[in-house]
Amino acid sequence: MGEKKKIIFAGGIIGIISVLLVYFGNPANMGFCIACFLRDIAGSIGLHRAAVVQYIRPEVIGLVLGAFLISFKNKEFESKGGSSPFIRFMLGIVVMIGALIFLGCPLRMVLRLGGGDLNAIFGIAGFVCGIFIGVYFLNKGFNLKRNYKMTKIEGHIFPIVNIGFLILLVAAPAFIFFSESGPGSLRAPIIISLVAGLIVGILAQKTRLCMVGGTRDMILFRDKYLLLGFISILVFNFITNLIFRYFNLGFENQPVAHTEWLWNFLGMVIVGWGSVLLGGCPLRQLILSGEGNIDSVISVMGMLVGAGIVHNFGLASSPEGVTFNGKIAAIICFVFIGIVSYANSEGLSHVKSNNLAKKQS
Template identity: 60%
Template sequence: MNDSTTKKETILIIAAGLIIGAIAVGLVFFGNPANMGFCIACFIRDTTGALGFHSAAAVQYIRPEIVGLVLGAFILALVTKEFKPRGGSAPVTRFVIAMFVMIGCLMFLGCPFRMILRLAGGDFNALFGILGFVGGILLGVVFLKKGYTLKRSYSMQKTEGTIFTVLQLVILALLVAAPAFIHFTETDGGPGAKHAAIGISLVAGLVVGALAQRTRLCMVGGIRDVVLFGEWKLLSGFLAILVAAFIGNAILGFWNPGFAGQPIAHTDGLWNALGMALAGFGCVLLGGCPMRQLVLAGEGNTDSAVAVIGLAAGAAIAHNFGLASSAEGPTANGKAAVLVGIVVLLVIAACNSIRKKGAA
């Protein structure tokens, strides 16, 4: 790839990041929780609760942004002929890894995307999350260098790659119809009660999904590429999200610098760091952050669809067993789960690493 092509791709990624950052702040303006205009982990958790898989009443709402993100990636993949269903690469292992990624995110109270948005809103607790996240990615890179792989995937029928997207349409229909068996957080009952209008959220998700599909935007991949290849292209997109969200927050009066009193956050620096270390490590083993997994699932990748289901299972487990943090801080169960998760991922990484020839 020549320098001209790389420069054009970098400009496109930065432009996409600026748009996505502005959209995230706009969603807060239209009703989403503060510093949570777009959070993959939180929104999967809310949707999981709305479907009845956990009973935490404060976080139950079908988030149209998730549906839109998958649909946006799906539509653009069809248009660009990049819809190529594949799967079959260690699905159970991916499920387990994704489950612990979500547990790590809910220790921190946010995914990598929200980590950037929290910092852009003045929540300096996100700095500890970033430190842990980078540390987890560096640990994952060690295993990549040792030959870590979950083996190859295989081509699948288009119907197989479409099922996950169809399920998103079903979930959207359940949101609009709002049958009695779907759970919604009551007004002022918690983060689940704060949301932009369905149409606004859906369109926002479509745009973000299309942009993320086109640019391959992934914070984990960005940091990994900087470490392995000195390539800043992907990471520049998230830096652009940070800049755009910061400017938007400043203009709209959402900028609130400090550690204490931040929305849907706690001040335990150690566990903020360890939670995101677990998430970062797991994302490297999966091959992408939660947003990237949703985009790939939209492109027909059934391995990523399994990972998303693992994220949902992790959210249900975290809230059913008291693992998720709150504004009061992390729970004892959550701390134990994060430590267990780090050990489990170390075992998975070691078992799936192949010593390179000539290595000591």
């Protein structure tokens, strides 16, 4: 019961902080959005030139450094990696494409619903569907092979890179881009955003909070521990939105959202399925990166590059809807994830090998 109380408490704090960040300046229903924030960072360092979404988000820096500090303090920090790095990189790109078709990561999906955006219901349905598909392949033996212990410096580089991002944010040199309008221009003060990120990073590391893990564990093991955190975020975010009078129930006129239900659904199918294969949602990947997991760093790098690709190739959705390029990209993503899932599922490939051997004999 003690562990359950901890994750409910952590989820509640995250739900409340997300609304407070909006109060202090972040876009509505976007107190935290890993996909959106990585997109903004990608724009700030020139990976794309969409002027309305360029800013080094201190929340991401805080998440990584919070996870690093608490894992180092508790002697849980461990440098390890080497598990199918390029597949993980490509899956990071795919997850980002799906998220920016929906317009939000799994965490923002919950926050959007907590703020009254009913379009998020289709996202949640797609997300759960994607997790079910991913779990099917897990049951068929899907894995990306083992990882290996690495030198300590390997695990320290990503937290150091985030310190570098913080220096660039504060110094604001001319070669770093900052939005003057649009979602990228809406931000809470740096110190508030950084502290919020640190708190959430510590809580997420301590509780293993993961938007994907809750549903996955419920399906596989009937374990609702992580799911309680998911639900707690939603409940406390909803209550806090009511208190601050931010709650706006409906489908239309929702902030940074569109009403194309099919693509909201399909975008989050991609995110749910891809995240199961990676072993965690975008939030979880950042936390693991702070703990020294290089496989997760590779996944985050894929998401960062994916954000650049999405905006450079016109794949990102907008309040007006999903682009034609985005729809084509989603189909390609489904084909790619399907191939990766099948090729790395030992149960399925073993059956194929046996059938081939029987035909040859």
